[in-house]
Amino acid sequence: MTTTGIKIILVEPAGPLNVGSTARVMKNFGLTQLILVNPQCDHIGAEAKLMAVRASDILESAIIVNSLPEALIGCKRAIATTGADHDWDAPLETPRDALPWLLEENAQPSALIFGREDRGLSNQELNYAQRFIRIPSSEEYSSLNLAMAVGVCCYELAQQATVSLHETDVAKNIPYLNQLAPVELVESYYQQLELLLLSIGYLFPHTAKSRMEKFRQLYNRTQLKNRELAMLRGILHQVQWALDKKNHAGD
Structure with a gap:
């Protein structure tokens, strides 16, 4: 108003x-x-x-x-x-x-x-x-x-x-948040997730592709919405921040 x-x-x-x-x-x-x-x-x-x-x-x-x-x-x-x-x-x-x-x-x-x-x-x-x-x-x-x-x-x-x-x-944002997330945003999330999992040793370069396919299948079944994708990306950002902080503290 x-x-x-x-x-x-x-x-x-x-x-x-x-x-x-x-x-x-x-x-x-x-x-x-x-x-x-x-x-x-x-x-x-x-x-x-x-x-x-x-x-x-x-x-x-x-x-x-x-x-x-x-x-x-x-x-x-x-x-x-x-x-x-x-x-x-x-x-x-x-x-x-x-x-x-x-x-x-x-x-x-x-x-x-x-x-x-x-x-x-x-x-x-x-x-x-x-x-x-x-x-x-x-x-x-x-x-x-x-x-x-x-x-x-x-x-x-x-x-x-x-x-x-x-x-x-x-x-005004509620309808947008409840819509299915666009393919390009979901793909960006997959790339962000893969980099993080590689950095903490959960994935290895020679097995990353097959493992990430499992994650893709999991998330594709849920049909991520914009609200849910934003939450998941926020988690990744926070984990990455915590890792960077820990690494700097050890320098």
């Missing part, structure tokens, strides 16, 4: 340093779509660019809108962040639990919404999201800086996207 279709929405941000830092952390973790709802600061001014460092392109391409509904146009899913307790049925989740929902197949474009630095999102604004997250923090000082909160969520999104991509790649 990818984060490219996820929009980071800041509602009425007041601090240019926060906006610049947000752009920087977004770029750190591969997110590029920044939407500012009625910003209360200069998002492309010197202070914002100072904090953005090499992410000024995200500031310059940021979309400015007048309302949250306008920012959410085209989005299929939206998660809002909040630090306040509410008397509704929807639970407050952690970023790790909720954010993978934005990465699911056919879920994008989607949005992650952050509120104002001083008072967050209003109840009316929270109503535009389907799920809600609170970043776990110390009870002694639970309030997080806006850019820090964005950074935590961007990190979690990037980590979840990496895990999902790995799982997808593994799933």
Whole structure:
């Protein structure tokens, strides 16, 4: 899965340093779509660019809108962040639990919404999201800086996207691993096996051909699959490594 279709929405941000830092952390973790709802600061001014460092392109391409509904146009899913307790049925989740929902197949474009630095999102604004997250923090000082909160969520999104991509790649490889191994790969394995058996004295040059025919017949009956062949070649590599290590230790 990818984060490219996820929009980071800041509602009425007041601090240019926060906006610049947000752009920087977004770029750190591969997110590029920044939407500012009625910003209360200069998002492309010197202070914002100072904090953005090499992410000024995200500031310059940021979309400015007048309302949250306008920012959410085209989005299929939206998660809002909040630090306040509410008397509704929807639970407050952690970023790790909720954010993978934005990465699911056919879920994008989607949005992650952050509120104002001083008072967050209003109840009316929270109503535009389907799920809600609170970043776990110390009870002694639970309030997080806006850019820090964005950074935590961007990190979690990037980590979840990496895990999902790995799982997808593994799933794609399963059919290949279960297929019969090609003749040329099996032949390469036979040659590797013969060289190893000669080196340890199990085979002798004058009997190697006949002995290897027995091995060929054995493996041909099993109809090796790619997964099985990979395992057998791995064993040979490990045995060869152990022999080389032992030989070097005796030098």
